[in-house]
Amino acid sequence: MSEKITTFFASRRGIVLAGVVIGVLAPLLQRLGNPPNMGICVACFERDIAGALGLHRAAVVQYIRPEIIGFVLGSLVAALLFREFKARAGSAPIVRFVLGVFAMIGALAFLGCPWRALLRLAGGDLNAILGLAGLATGIAIGVQFLKSGYDLGRSYRTYTAVGWIMPLLMVGLLLLLVFRPQFSPDGPIFFSKSGPGSLHAPLLISLSVGMIIGFLAQRTRFCTMGAMRDVILMGDTHLISGVGALLAIAVVTNLLLGQIRVGFIAQPVAHSNHLWNFLGMTLAGLAFALAGGCPGRQLFLAGEGDGDAAVFVLGMIVGAGFSHNFALAGRPDTVVEGAVKVGGFSTAGMAAIVLGLVVCLAIGFTMRQSE
Amino acid sequence: MKVVDARGLSCPQPVILTRNALQTGELPIEVLVDTVTSRENVRRMAEKSGFQVHIEAVGDEFKLTITK
Numbered sequence: 496m497s498e499k500i501t502t503f504f505a506s507r508r509g510i511v512l513a514g515v516v517i518g519v520l521a522p523l524l525q526r527l528g529n530p531p532n533m534g535i536c537v538a539c540f541e542r543d544i545a546g547a548l549g550l551h552r553a554a555v556v557q558y559i560r561p562e563i564i565g566f567v568l569g570s571l572v573a574a575l576l577f578r579e580f581k582a583r584a585g586s587a588p589i590v591r592f593v594l595g596v597f598a599m600i601g602a603l604a605f606l607g608c609p610w611r612a613l614l615r616l617a618g619g620d621l622n623a624i625l626g627l628a629g630l631a632t633g634i635a636i637g638v639q640f641l642k643s644g645y646d647l648g649r650s651y652r653t654y655t656a657v658g659w660i661m662p663l664l665m666v667g668l669l670l671l672l673v674f675r676p677q678f679s680p681d682g683p684i685f686f687s688k689s690g691p692g693s694l695h696a697p698l699l700i701s702l703s704v705g706m707i708i709g710f711l712a713q714r715t716r717f718c719t720m721g722a723m724r725d726v727i728l729m730g731d732t733h734l735i736s737g738v739g740a741l742l743a744i745a746v747v748t749n750l751l752l753g754q755i756r757v758g759f760i761a762q763p764v765a766h767s768n769h770l771w772n773f774l775g776m777t778l779a780g781l782a783f784a785l786a787g788g789c790p791g792r793q794l795f796l797a798g799e800g801d802g803d804a805a806v807f808v809l810g811m812i813v814g815a816g817f818s819h820n821f822a823l824a825g826r827p828d829t830v831v832e833g834a835v836k837v838g839g840f841s842t843a844g845m846a847a848i849v850l851g852l853v854v855c856l857a858i859g860f861t862m863r864q865s866e
Numbered sequence: 867m868k869v870v871d872a873r874g875l876s877c878p879q880p881v882i883l884t885r886n887a888l889q890t891g892e893l894p895i896e897v898l899v900d901t902v903t904s905r906e907n908v909r910r911m912a913e914k915s916g917f918q919v920h921i922e923a924v925g926d927e928f929k930l931t932i933t934k
Contacts, residue, residue, distance in 0.1 A: 505906045649874030787876045
C-alpha cells in the first residue's frame with residue numbers, strides 16, 4: 496500500500512497534483528489575508544521570521560510565518576509516515592550556509608523566491624518575467640558547473656537527534672508565535688503593525704496549508720529550481736510539469752478571486768528595475784542550483800532529516816538580516832497621492848549582488864571532483 | 867560489473883553519475899543510493915533512456931541494477 500502511494504506521488508500525476516494544490520491554496524491564502532501576490536513566498540516569509548526575531552529591524556516585514564513552520568512539520572510527518580526520515584549531514588555545511596545567505600540577498604533584490612515569482616506572474620506582475628528569466632540564467636550557469644563535476648561531497652548518516660533539530664526549531668517558533676512573549680520593553684518578538692508583515696491569514700489556516708503543502712512536496716519532491724535544472728541538464732520535464740500546473744492553476748484561481756492586475760508599474764511589493772530584478776534572481780538561481788534545491792525544497796529536506804539543507808535555511812534567514820540591515824533589498828514601487836514613485840535598488844545592493852555572483856562562481860569553480 | 871556509489875550524494879549527482887556510466891556503454895551497471903528520492907530519480911532517467919531497472923532494498927539503502 497505504502498509503496499503504491501509512493502509510486503503515485505513519484506509519477507507525473509503526483510507532481511502535477513502538488514502543483515495544482517499549491518496553485519489553489521497560495522492565492523486563497525492571499526484572499527484570506529496574506530500580502531498581495533505573496534500567498535506563499537519562502538524567501539519573504541523567512542525574511543519576516545528574521546524580522547520578528549529582531550535579526551533585522553525593517554518594521555514592515557516582521558512576522559513569524561506559520562507557512563514556513565508548516566512546510567517543515569508537514570514534510571516531517573510525511574517522512575515519518577513513509578519511513579523516509581533519515582538524519583544526515585556533513586556535505587560542506589559552511590558552503591551551504593554561504594549559499595543560503597547570497598540566495599536570500601539575490602531573492603530580496605527581486606523581492607521573492609521562485610514560488611513568488613510564479614505567483615506574481617499569476618497575479619499579472621510582468622516584472623516576474625525578468626525574475627524568472629534571471630532564475631533560469633542562474634540555474635543554467637549552475638548546470639554548467641554540475642556538468643563539469645561540481646559537487647559538495649557526500650552527506651553521512653548521523654544521530655537521529657540531528658535530523659530533529661530543524662523541526663524542533665520550528666516548534667519553538669510556533670510557540671513564540673502563539674504566546675507572543677516580549678523579551679525587552681521595545682524588543683522582540685516583533686510583529687509588524689503596517690506593511691506586508693502585518694498582512695496575514697489566520698494562524699491555523701496558514702499552518703494547515705503549510706503542512707498540507709509540506710506533506711505533498713515531501714512525497715513528490717516538488718522543486719522549482721530542480722524543475723528548470725532538469726530541463727536544461729537532460730530535457731527531463733517531470734518536475735516542471737508540477738511548476739507549470741502551479742502557474743496555470745494560480746492564474747485560474749486569481750481570475751476567480753479577481754486578483755489579477757496586469758502591468759509592470761506599481762505592482763504590489765515589487766519594483767520595476769528590470770536589470771536588478773534579473774540579476775538578483777540570477778544570483779539566487781545560481782545559489783539554489785549549487786545547493787541542490789529551491790528555498791521550499793530546502794525546507795522539505797530539512798523536515799525529513801537533512802541537516803545540510805537546514806544549514807542552508809539558517810543561511811537564508813541570516814541573509815535576510817544582512818539584506819535589510821545593510822539596505823540591500825529592493826525597494827517596492829509606491830503610490831503617493833496618486834503618483835507612482837518607482838522603487839529600486841541601492842548601490843550597496845548592487846555591490847552585494849556582484850559580490851554574491853563572484854562568490855558563487857568561485858564555489859562552482861573550486862569545488863569539484865577530479866575525474 | 868561497473869558500480870556507481872551515489873550514497874550520500876544529493877540530487878542531481880546520482881543521476882549525473884549514472885548517466886555518465888551509461889554513456890560508457892558498459893552493462894550492467896549497479897547503482898547504490900540511500901534515499902527514495904535518488905532511487906526514483908535514477909530509475910526514471912534510466913527507464914526513459916530505454917534501460918531496464920531492477921531495484922533491491924539493502925537495509926535502508928537501495929541497489930539498482932541497470933540492464934538493457
